[in-house]
Amino acid sequence: MSSNWPPGLPRSLDYPEVGAGAIALGAANRWGDRPAFIRAGETITFAELGSRAARFARGLLAGGVRPGDRVALRMPNCLEFPVAYYGTLLAGATFVPVNPLLPEAAAAAQIADADAVRTIHAADVPRICDGHSDGPIDPPATGLAHLAYTGGTTGDSKGVCLPHRNVVVNSLQYACWASGSLPDVDTDGGLTLDQVGSPEEWVTPLGEAVVVNLTPWFHAMGTIAGLNVLLLTGTTTVLHDRLDPAAYLADAERLRITSMGGAPALFAALLACPDIVRTDLSSVRLITSGAAPMPLEMIERLRALAPEAVIAEGYGLTEVTMGATMTPTHRSGTHKPGAVGLPLFDTTVRIMSLDGDGPVATGERGEVWIRGPQVMTGYHGRPDATADVLTDGWLRTGDIGILDADGYLSIVDRLKDMLLYKGYNVYPRELEELLAAHPDVAAGAVVGRPDPAVGELPVAFVVPARAGVRESDVLDDVNRQVVAYKRLREIRFVSTIPVSAAGKILKRELRAQLD
Known part of the structure; x- marks a missing residue:
């Protein structure tokens, strides 16, 4: 050092x-x-x-x-x-x-x-x-x-x-x-x-x-x-x-x-x-x-x-x-x-x-x-x-x-943002990095949807980079790059990702949309 x-x-x-x-x-x-x-x-x-x-x-x-x-x-x-x-x-x-x-x-x-x-x-x-x-x-x-x-x-x-x-x-x-x-x-x-x-x-x-x-x-x-x-x-x-x-x-x-x-x-x-x-x-x-x-x-x-x-x-x-x-x-x-x-x-x-x-x-x-x-x-x-x-x-x-x-x-994630899927830790930032690198994604954020059977399921909110982007294509492209328990279960297309005045993603607002 x-x-x-x-x-x-x-x-x-x-x-x-x-x-x-x-x-x-x-x-x-x-x-x-x-x-x-x-x-x-x-x-x-x-x-x-x-x-x-x-x-x-x-x-x-x-x-x-x-x-x-x-x-x-x-x-x-x-x-x-x-x-x-x-x-x-x-x-x-x-x-x-x-x-x-x-x-x-x-x-x-x-x-x-x-x-x-x-x-x-x-x-x-x-x-x-x-x-x-x-x-x-x-x-x-x-x-x-x-x-x-x-x-x-x-x-x-x-x-x-x-x-x-x-x-x-x-x-x-x-x-x-x-x-x-x-x-x-x-x-x-x-x-x-x-x-x-x-x-x-x-x-x-x-x-x-x-x-x-x-x-x-x-x-x-x-x-x-x-x-x-x-x-x-x-x-x-x-x-x-x-x-x-x-x-x-x-x-x-x-x-x-x-x-x-x-x-x-x-x-x-x-x-x-x-x-x-x-x-x-x-x-x-x-x-x-x-x-x-x-x-x-x-x-x-x-x-x-x-x-x-x-x-x-x-x-x-x-x-x-x-x-x-x-x-x-x-x-x-x-x-x-x-x-x-x-x-x-x-x-x-x-x-x-x-x-x-x-x-x-x-x-x-x-x-x-x-x-x-x-x-x-x-x-x-x-x-x-x-x-x-x-x-x-x-x-x-x-x-x-x-x-x-x-x-x-290196910051992996917020402790409160980390998801638990069948006892495995899933870090949203890893999935967000993959979304950011995708040519059809302008912006993306991942949150967990509670599921009584497995704990939490990763869900992505995505701003598409162009018209005609298909959810299944983005989902497949991301999921083939991660192990099974980290895979995205759903993508929701949105016009914007909510952020604070300082530029931090407001994940509580995204979670509220899952209710």
Whole structure:
């Protein structure tokens, strides 16, 4: 594994004792007039973001918000979001992200569960900023930075308690890993990076990256990877309001973007767009994916279309702030298709027997357990649920994975998604990989249908790639590639596969269609 560790970087980082608001302060000081965010022709520079966030923080405090109070942000990705996010952190309040598309009753329940004292919408931000000074503000480092709610893709959503240190640590873990850097602090207490890695390994210097972002900032992947990491690395982010593959590809070529990031659902949409074969992606040096495993066929197509890019997958969940592993992003590192990388700095991953018999042997399947400084302190107001997943500092993820001899992690499936057929374990992802590689399948997902005689039967929901696709043909093509107990028993053609805002398949909705 040593040859795949980022060259020149230690196994453990020195994390400065600063609040998460120091990310905005450091970026404002270092990157100044460089565009931070661009949306519909309007630009906010890093310096402007820092000053507006300071005004927002003072506005919150003047309006009665006190350090430790919870402030809910209910807004889509927009130029007001980072102002409110970093302003909330600078005020010492706790950021509570709320999906703006949630139904009113669900949003109200989440805000009430979080004990939020204020709910902020995009239109509120200029008013809160108005009339307040924009000078330096000390970023507090105590208490919770985020009270982030899980996606609830397999059950009810729970509030994850993440102190400032967690947010700073996880942001630095990914920023340093992706850029070959070490943490640093400027003279004002702002968080910044020192890029010590070889430019032959990490070819994009700090302060020169350009990306198009669609990952929602109310989600953990958006807040950490799509916001904090981009500020730390001085990246210019172009915001798109919705997924329009043709518009994304046009901007990718026009702006000469240096990296692409998102969930597999984003890349599936781009690959399905006819324009992609005519788009020049030679400027792209890094493609990152998270939220769900990338199908192997997708990786191969992206590699052909962006030959200069390193393709890196990461793995995590809200309970580890955002993530715990990442494929090496340096050019000489080993990139194993199907694996989600190595444990990050100061992070340990082990695979535990599903029978409770302790760790499994290398290469065997089991539940993924994670220990590291980014692991949550617990679920808000849910001590029983916390005790179910935290054991002596280890987080039991509920994911089934494999660690190979080089320390690379592969995610096989969700423990709750695994099917039992006559006592045999059936992993839906294995069948989903076969569906993804099928020329007649645009998208597919597999769930179990309860059967009193055998336990569960695998059923596939499939979006056909063209008219006239026959269920029997797809069924036969997939089933001839697996042993008898893993075979699909039924295919249901659908127009779309339901996914969350973060791109994760909502299997509970598919199971409901089987009732």
